[in-house]
Each structure stands twice: as structure tokens, then as C-alpha cells.
Amino acid sequence: MSRTAATAATVLLAAACTGGDNAGGFGTVLSTLDVDAAVGTDVVVLDVAPRPAGPPVALVAAPRAGQGWLVDLRSGAPTAVPGVDPGSELVVADDGTPLVVGTALTRVGGAVLPLPLGGPPDAVALDGDTLHLARGTHLAAVDAGIGAVRAAATAPAPVTHLARTPDGGLAALADSDGVVLLRLTADLHPAGDPVELVPEPESTPTALQVTADGTVVAAAYVNEAQDAGRVVRVVDGEVSTVADLEGTDDTALDLAVDPAGRVAYLVLSASYHPAELTAVDLVTGEVSGAVGLCGGAGAFGALALDADGETLTAIGSCTDADGPQTTAFALG
8 A cells, every 4th residue: 555753633724725526525634644753754654444443544664674653644643563574464453453464463462473375465354353365366364363274265366455245255356367356255265256347458456445235346557557547336246337547647546435335535646647536426437526635746555534434544745845755634
């Protein structure tokens, strides 16, 4: 997903930080947080995860130092996590406990448990006490408390993203000469036929969300240059909405979906395109409501909603004379 010693957010003037329409409700930059300053060194953002209460949390690392931190994206408070693998991902349990998932599973403040995939996963989803993992075509379901493997399977193509579905199963994005959506049961068996989302063979899946009613929203680059993207909504196993995007060069093309499942949010940024939060109407496919995050271009990674759905956080850095600073933008 995802980038010294002020840890409090800096409130920005709304007049300097808004633009376009209201981006489906997130029309103002409320505050920013210098994530590098929060931990006292330049960091790389590995992942961002929502929490059951409050703002999201980021997993960041200083790779040369072999050190990682969890950072509260509103207060800036850091928690050290030693020995974080470069490809680690972050999930948060229902009780609020962060789990760092790499070659091993680290329950922050608790045990470190081995995992069965031989390296950091490509995709992670946590459902209760079951951790679902994918690495290439290898799938596993692991007891998050003791590390025991509950199920294992092989996917028909490399899996890049996993998400829980309301029926207790999983949705998965797979890279198979194009982007396809797979449905899996909780024990990792196929459930129905794959759904083709992006047919272009040079496409790359970038994000997956599932709403409370089971609607799937996915994002992907559609070409090798990664300067064009697409958002696709799937309802009842059928593609219902497609929105094409330009100016995706310098963004991870992550997405967040509002609690009502009506609007998807992404950051578009490129050398020729200012860094902007952009809204996609998931019913009509209309792309609108840009909110400027930088005066010009920037590089952006993850997006996450607060637990109450009232604030959206985007992590990135603006391209300016001061050099890159990993910044969390809170929008409301």
C-alpha cells in the first residue's frame, strides 16, 4: 500500500485545500499528519488498516534499520514493532488488536507465530479468529490465535487481494491475463464461476472492497504503463458499473467505499495531473468531485475510512522543493 518531532495533526485552511465538488461528502482537508516526524525518521508505508473504533492505523518501516511502527493516523502516536518484513500487511482484530502479517504473524503486544506460506503474503483477510492468506496461487486459512492451519487450497491464478463477504465466504482478485473476481467459501473452495472484471492482459489489480450487502468494488490499472485505471462494481455476480480513470501514474490506486456503498474514492496523481481525491458514483459510473491534496503532483498510496465513516484518510507525499514527506491527509 502503501510512507522530526511533531506528532499532532496540523490544521489546514479549507480555502487552500478544497476544489471541485464535494467528493461525495469529503470536500475539505481537515488536517495533515507528518508520519516521518511522528516516528523520528523517514519511513515507508507498508499498509493502512481501519479499526473497530476511531481512526485507521498505518504500518510503517525504516527498512535499513529493520524497524517498524504502528502510527495512529490522527494523533501520530507510534508503537514500535521490531523485525517487520518489507512485504508485511496489517489487519486489526475485532477487539482492536493489530496483527502484522509477514513471514510470521505478530500479534502486537503478544506472540509471534509462524505462517505456512514461506514469506510475506500477497493478500490477507481476517474473519473473527481466522486469518485468510494468499501467496501466489497458494491459499491458507490459519487460526490467528495459535497459528494452526485450518484449511489450504490452490487458486486457479495468482491471488492479489482478499476480502470477507457477508455470507461468511471470501472475494478474491486474481491476475489471470486480465483481472478476475473469484468467490471462495470460508474453507477456500471455489463458489461459482470467475467473473471477468478487466479483460486487458496487461492489467494489474490494485484494490478490493466488499460492502455490507455483498456488492464488490474493485480497482485496477488497465495497461502496462499504469497511467490509466478502472473501477468496477459487481452486483449478484454480474458487472454492473465500469468507470475509466486517467492520471493514475503516481498512485497505488487504492480505494475506499462509503458505508452506503454508493461512492468509491480514489486518489489520482501524475506528473501532468495534480494530486486529487476523486469520487466515482458506483451507480452511474460518473467520475467527479476532485479535492486537491497537493498544489501539484504527488505520490499516493492507501486510503481508509474512520470507523464512523465520517472521515477519510489518504497517505502520500506532495512533490515540492522540501522533498518527499510521508503525510496522512484527513478529509471530511
